[in-house]
Amino acid sequence: VGWAITDQIARQRGKAAEKELVVMSERLATIVKTSPIAIVTIDLNYNVTGWNEAAEKIFGWKESEVIGKPLPYVDENHREAHRKMNEETLKGWPVRGARFVRHRKDGKEVVVKVYNAPIRDEKGNLAGLFGILEDVTEQNKMELALNESELLFRQLYVNMNVGVAIYRVVNDGDDVVFLDMNPAGCRITGVNREEILGRSVRAIFPGVTDLGLYDRILDVWKSGYSQHHPVKEYHDGRLTFWAENFIYRHKADEIVVVFEDVTEREMTLEELERRVVRRTEELEEANRELESFAYSVSHDLKAPLRAIRGFSKIVSDRYSSLLPEEGSRYLGFIVKAGEDMSELITGLLEYSRVGKAVLRREVVSLQDLVSDCISTLESRIVEEEAEVKVLSDLPDVYADRSLLRRALTNLLQNSLTYHKSGEHLVIKVYSDEQNGFVNLTVEDNGIGIESKFHERIFNIFQRLHTGDEYPGTGIGLAIVKKSVALMGGDVSLESEPGKGARFTIKIKGASS
Incomplete structure (x- = not known):
């Protein structure tokens, strides 16, 4: 009787386990089917035995089109490499996140990240392979664009003629140390990049405090607002040059300073200013002399001109009747010329007084x-x-x-x-x-x-x-x-x- 009862209990437990196994199998099948990542299985002949909905979406072939057939997304040119990869997986060297370019049904390329592993039966024998394939096409595009952008930035950083210094503020603002400086910055300041990394900016450039740039760096670090440090002359015992600086915060504790050597420009401007001042003084002096000359000449001409006009009028009034016609005409010319000259001198005097x-x-x-x-x-x-x-x-x-x-x-x-x-x-x-x-x-x-x-x-x-x-x-x-x-x-x-x-x-x- 005990044996009978024990056997009955075992059969009941076996049925419950079978039922639970069926439920778990159905649940697993549902997860595989609805997974957002493609899950594909193949047998040892590399023919498809499993193809979920995500695989249909990524590659474009329906399950009915691929079951029992070789993987459709592996074209003729890649089949040998794919076969070798599968053989290595079966030997115990599975793929873990490698990227491959494959083709959809419509011919478009798709980049997938692959994870694969062997499948074994209940006896432990190899029965096939399964693969998890993630569509990373857009991610791959963004990474390529980012790499290109970083390469472009690096080329610009290295080849630009403007200096760039990157600092880190340490010890809660107690000091500022070098993280990097581009070749142009090293050339402008006469330093070696490897020698300054990690060192205090005040130790490398002691004149930075008097210049006011050090305080600006700390202001930008505290506020986060970019600042322009106007053209000023930097000098210490080793270096003297004119520079214009633009400062901004890159990270919480990193400051970037873009600076330009404007020494030649400033020297040219100073020389031009000196020339302009000198030339202006010369022109002002010439104008004063010219106005004084015009005034003096005009004023000095008035007295003899009054005499000419006065005597001409006397001759005209008293003796015009005694002169022949041609003489009277000439006398008229003299009187008219005197009047014109008087008007001209008056105008010139007025102009000089303005x-x-x-x-x-x-x-x-x-x-x-x-x-x-x-x-x-x-x-x-x-x-x-x-x-x-x-x-x-x-x-x-x-x-x-x-x-x-x-x-x-x-x-x-x-x-x-x-x-x-x-x-x-x-x-x-x-x-x-x-x-x-x-x-x-x-x-x-x-x-x-x-x-x-x-x-x-x-x-x-x-x-x-x-x-x-x-x-x-x-x-x-x-x-x-x-x-x-x-x-x-x-x-x-x-x-x-x-x-x-x-x-x-x-x-x-x-x-x-």
């Missing part, structure tokens, strides 16, 4: 200033039978009242001079404001000016017509340009022959 007085900028009412200039020229306006129109309310400007009055008066005189004979002269004055500046315009319907002369007419003594055609000295517009330039403004011209002229003075507005 800028001699201290510049006094203040808020000036353009409305009042224009009215004042028109009143001053009233007799001339009546004489030319001209009409001056102020088309809009004029704003206030920030200028030197005397200089601006002189410029505006000369523009109005210019319009009163160069007008068409027999045509009613109309002069318009108006303004507009742009970006803090006032554009004051004097426009006329006179004879106009060709575009090729628009710049030339602002030069002193430049005239486009003879004195017989239009009176003048060629100084008025030069005075306009000089006066406006002294106030930081500008003057421009728009004109065409026969269509009048539009002169515009650009001057700072009072509101700015």
